[in-house]
Amino acid sequence: MNIDKAVLGFAGFVVLLGLALGWLVSPYGYLLTAFAGLNMxxxxxxxxxxxxxVFRKLGLRGGSAFT
Structure with a gap:
């Protein structure tokens, strides 16, 4: 796995986590989804x-977007 795929996977996880928190816990959970979108x-x-x-420091190899 390279950095590009790891970043996309992590962003998707954060978006889904924010949606779940917003639906199940508090509407403030949607702020996590907004933060992920703004960061992207x-x-x-x-x-x-x-x-x-962070992924580079963990030893993942560079991709075409993040070298």
């Missing part, structure tokens, strides 16, 4: 993604 937009523009940095 900013990383597509700037190329900076904190999750990619």
């Amino acid at each position: 937009i900013q990383s597509s523009i700037t190329g900076f993604c904190p999750a990619a940095i």
